[in-house]
Each structure stands twice: as structure tokens, then as C-alpha cells.
Amino acid sequence: MSRRRATETVGSEANSASAAGTCAGQSDAAHAHRADAAHADRADAASVDATGETGADDPVAAGGRFAVVGRVCYALFARHASDRRHDADRKRYRGTALDTGFETYLSGAYGLSWIVAAAVEARFGAALLAAGSTATPAPTPDSVGPLRTDRAALLVATGVALLAKRATVAVAGLHLRWVVATRRTDIERTLPGAVRYLELLSSGSDEPRAMLRKAADGDAYGGTATSFRKALNAARLAGSLDEGLRRVARDTPSRELLAPFLLKFRKHAATGDEALSEFLATERRMLSHRQDRARKRARRFLELLTELFVAVLVLPALLVIGATALSVVIPELLPPVSTPVGVVPTRAVVLYGAVAFLVAFGLAAAVAVGTLRPPSQRASYEAPASPRAVLATAGRNPASTAVVAAGPAVALALWLAVAGYTLVNVALVGYAAFAVPVGLVAARRTRIDDAKDRELADFVHAVSGHVAQGRPLEAAVAAVARDADLGVLDDDVADLAFALRSTTAPADSARSEPGAGSPEEPTAVDLRGAAIERFVDRVDTPLAARTLGLVTGALNAGSDADAVFETLRIEVGRLYSEQRALRSSMQPYIAVGWAAAVLVAGVVAVVNTQVVDAARLAEFAAASEAVTEPEGVYPELERFRLYVVTQATVLASGWFAGTAARGRYAALLHSGALVACCYVVFTVGGLV
Secondary structure (H helix, E strand, O other), X not given: OOHHHHOOOOHHHHHHHHHHHHHHHHOOOOOOOHHHHHHHHHHHHHHHHOOOOOOOOOHHHHOOOOOHHHHHHHHHHHHHHHOHHHHHHHHHHHOOOOOOOHHHHHHHHHHHHHHHHHHHXXXXXXXXXXXXXXXXXXXXXXXXXXXXXXXXXXXXXXXXXHHHHHHHHHHHHHHHHHHHHHHHHHHHHHHHHHXXXXXXXXXXXXXXXXXXXXXXXXXXXXXXHHHHHHHHHHHHHHOOHHHXXXXXXXXXXXXXXXXXXXXXXXXXXXXXXXXXXXXXXXXHHHHHHHHHHHHHHHHHHHXXXXXXXXXXXXXXXHHHHHHHHHHHHOHHHXXXXXXXXXXXXXXXXXXXXXXXXXXXXXXXHHHHHHHHOOHHHOOOOOOOOOHHHHHHOOOOOHHHHXXXXXXXXXXXXXXXXXXXXXXXXXXXXXXXXXXXXXXHHXXXXXXXXXXXXXXXXXXXXXXXXXXXXXXXXXXXXXXXXXXXXXXXXXXXXXXXXXXXXXXXXXXXXXXXXXXXXXXXXXXXXHHHHHHHHHHHHHHOOHHHHHHOHHHHHHHHOOOOHHHHHHHHHHHHHHHHHHHHHHHHHHHHHHHHHHHHHHHHHHHHHHHHHHOOOHHHHHHHHHHOOOOOOHHHOOHHHHHXXXXXXHXXXXXXXXXXXXXXXXXXXXXXXXXXXXXXXXXXXXHHXXXX
């Protein structure tokens, strides 16, 4: 039976639902009354809650997740959810996919706002009364009495508390906006991969609902998979996939990509197989072009960010050097500054400000560079649960290495502190002792993963060639395992070939026995899928998960094996080429980060040896009348201040260069290596 015969809505029903979806997508707020919107929210919450995606809107029914305070807040403030001023928040909430209902979320925000208001009024009112009692003289007939003073303080504190209450509710709305923006980005990032997978499934015999379910089960599709699950949940309750797609298209935050795709998908799904396949192919090409344009924009933005990083990174060091020179030449220009902790020299204020700025700017630049890297090319590792497994994998898993290296790094820092080292050096050496081992293990793991990805591309190419010649998948993998030299993948491919050969016996029994293939007895398709999933887990690279993970669902859908592996070969080649291109394009930015660190360290070293020196200052004072108090300058202290700024600079440079290279683990390696090198050079060279 054709899958198109199982499509829920055709003819006039599809046309009416399409018209309703179009109206809902264009002007949802124009015809939604507050009561109707609240009713829709409850219906949506109920439909999602029925499948376990989100919690019920009633905190009492949530089963222990909400305490008594949550139930009280719900009873007191849930009525505010129908207010007109929260219409925008309600519309944003529909696109958040949070685990609580809108009324529960808003009542919690109102309860928190009252707590904040009470705390602000108590603290602010007490401060005003204390200030008034100490600063106001005894009352006279012509002055304001104590009663009026207390009343004024109470009124001011109440006004500030009300502003704090309103700000707390506004922050809750901003949080919804941030969640919507994050989810929109996630959907737009994962939609192209999901569309490619749907196009691959369209060559099989699955109906549209089964295609969406397989795409929703994939871990690689993030926000898009969540939207597909919401559509399937709504379709199960409404009895129509068309209605589920229309509802998600109305509520999704991705108005430019996912909403049009879902509306077009429901239209072409009701038209026929050929129309749906052509539509998915067109969408896949369109999204690929969009990704290329976004990649080019990100590259241009990275160039601007690098120029800004270099320019801003050098400024704090130059500012501290200039402040030091001015304090040597004209001390009167930089008088001490009074602070809550006492009188602090201006140079110290400049120093602390420069260090804080460098650390914050380095983190911001690293985060910005990290967001420009495609998520599929960001290394992420998880430490095992048991301590024994953590120790066993410490040499190949950076997350385990971080757990193991934290203890020795802290012990080394404590020993240095007891030995009399300065607090700055204690923190720097401890950080380097932690960051360098973790970064080295991550670099080793990255080299292994790169080798696996390179051999994986060759493996898929070879298997695709055998399948194109008419060989079954099991025979093709066995031939590649026997004839090809795949380096680090030899053992994994041999294991896959053996596992696939074991699926032939269940296949024969499934054809001969009528009862075979029941849920209790796994068929050859199930065993083949399990073998491929085990191979993906053993390879354990993002490229393997994004490519070979498509094979199981496509083959289970009855897709042609030749078409599946030809598509897989193209996809693997494209992704591997993107990885290599990104790696090559990031090399200049790594060099820029190291060059900036070396430049600042060199300038500071020259200043320490040629300028900040007691003998040279005495000669300069004798030759010039500008230096009025040469004995007020302490060369050792000035050199140490410049050293601190240099370490902050190289730390920020290492974060930037490492994030551009591979991600956060490489940032640990680069920053730790730069900090250690700077410490050794300045200490051994007598520059500090």
C-alpha cells in the first residue's frame, strides 16, 4: 500500500486547514481574543503534556516538582496570565517549549517579584532611615519633623520596591525572549540536516507521519526534532497530521524557515510521493545555499572581530606602561585615589582595571569565536559516572582528564601558597597545571578523531562502490574490511562486518517463519540497525553520528540501498571537506592570537629591562629636573605590575587562539601553554 494512501487529510479538508494555517501564520494576534488565546494555550499545554514533553499547567498535578510556595503563587497570580499586557509574553511562550505551563511560569514570576519588592523596600527603607537619623539635626518648628522624615523614607522605599517588582516581571519576559531566540537559532541550525534526512526517507515507503517520527528521534536535529515531536503529539490528539503541522507552524519561533517548511510539507504530503520528494530536494538545495551565505557572513565577521581583538588587546598594556612612565616623570599627574578599601595608587587602579578588562574581553572574544564555529565541529565530551571509569579513560577523554587533573593542580597551588609565592603566581601556575594536561589529552583525542573521519570517508566511499555494483550491505562491508587498509578504523570495521554477517540467519528465518519479526523476536533489520549504531558509538565522532546515523532509518524505510549510500557518500565528503576548510581558515587567527601575546610580552620585557631600572632612573633624575621624586618609584613593584598585565594579555590571547583552533579544550591548552611560558621567561630572566 502506498504511504500516500495513509495521509490523513486530502481535498477540501486539506485546503481548509491550509487556509487556516496561512491566516494563523500571518495575523495570529489580529483575531485572537484574550479568552481564546488562553483557551488555545490550555489546549496546547494539554496536547504536549499528554506525551510527556512538558508539565501540566496545574502545579498541584505536577507531582512534587512544585512546593507549597509554587501552589500558593499559582493560586494568587495565575489570573494575570489573561491580562492584555502579557499577550506578547504568551505568544513568545508558545515558541519556547518550556517544561511548565504559561500560567505557572507567570505566577512564579509574580511571586518572585513580590519577594524582591519586599526585600528592596526593607533594605532601602532602613538605609534611608539610618541616613536621615544621622544627617538630620534635631527638629525645630521650621524644619521637617521625624514623622514626616520617616513617611518620606517609606514613600521613597515603596516607590523603589514597586520599580523592582515591575523590573522582575519584565526580566521574566526578557527570559522568554531569550529562550525563543536560542530555540530559533537551534532550529535554523538543525533544519538543513533534518531536511536532508527526510529527503533520504522519501525514497522509501514510509508515510509522512513515520518520516517525521524518524527525524524526531534523531539526537542530531535538536530544536527541529523537538518541533517535529510537538507536531506529532498534536496530530495524535487532533487525529490529523495536517492540524499538528499547522499548529507548530503557528507557534514556532522560526517564522522564516521552519514555519514555511511545515506548511509546504503538509501541502505536498497531501499531493503525492513525487511532489513531496521534489519539494524536499528543493528545500535541501535552498537551505544549503543559505548555510553557505551564513558561513561567508560569519567569516567576514570573524575578520572584523580579529582586527578589533588585536587593537583592543594591546591597549591595556600600553595604558599601564604609560601610567608607569608618567608616574616616573611627573608624579603629580597621577595622585592617589580614595576607595572604600582605603587610598590606592592610581597605577594600581589602572592595573586592576586593565586586568579585569583583559580577562572579560578575552572571554567575550572566545565565546564569539566559538559561536561562529558550526556546532557539528565543536568537540564535547562527557566524563563517565564511576570513579574507576574516570581514571581508566583519563588518557583519552578530556572530561575525565579534567576531573583527574583538578586535584593535583589544587594541591600544587596550595603548596606554592605555603611556600611564599605571590597570589598571582599561585593562581597562574595552578591554572597552567590544570589546563595543559587537559589540553594535551584533548589534542591527542582530536588527532585520533581526525584520522577516524579521514578513514570514515574512505570507508563510506568504498562501501558505496560495492553497493552500486549490486552487492548486499553485509557483503560490501565484509569486502571492504577484508581488502581495504583503514588504519585506526580496521578493528571497528571488522567488528561491523562480523555483526552484519550475524543478521543473515534472522533474515532467512523471517522469510520462512510467519511469526518471525514480532516485537519479541528481533528481525534482520533490527540487528542491522543495532550493528550500525554500535559502529557509530565505537567511532564516536560527530561526523560518524551525522552520517552513518542516517543509514539505519533510511534502510528500515525501504529506501534503495544504492541511493542511500550514494547520498551518504556525498554527505560524508561534503562534511569532511567543510571540516578541512574550516581548519585551514582558522589557522591565521591562531597565529594572530599568539603573535599578539608575544608582542605584548616583548614590549613589557623591553620596558622592564630598559626603563624600569633603579640605576637608569637615578641617571634620568640627575640629568633632568622633571623627576622630582625618583625615590618614590619602586622598580620591582612596577615590573611586577607590568608582569601581571602581560599574563592577563597572554591568557586572553590563548583563549582566543585556542577557541579559533578547536574549541574550549584547545583554549585551555593554548592559554595554559602561554601562561607557563610567560612565567618561565619572566622568572628565569629576572624580569619580575
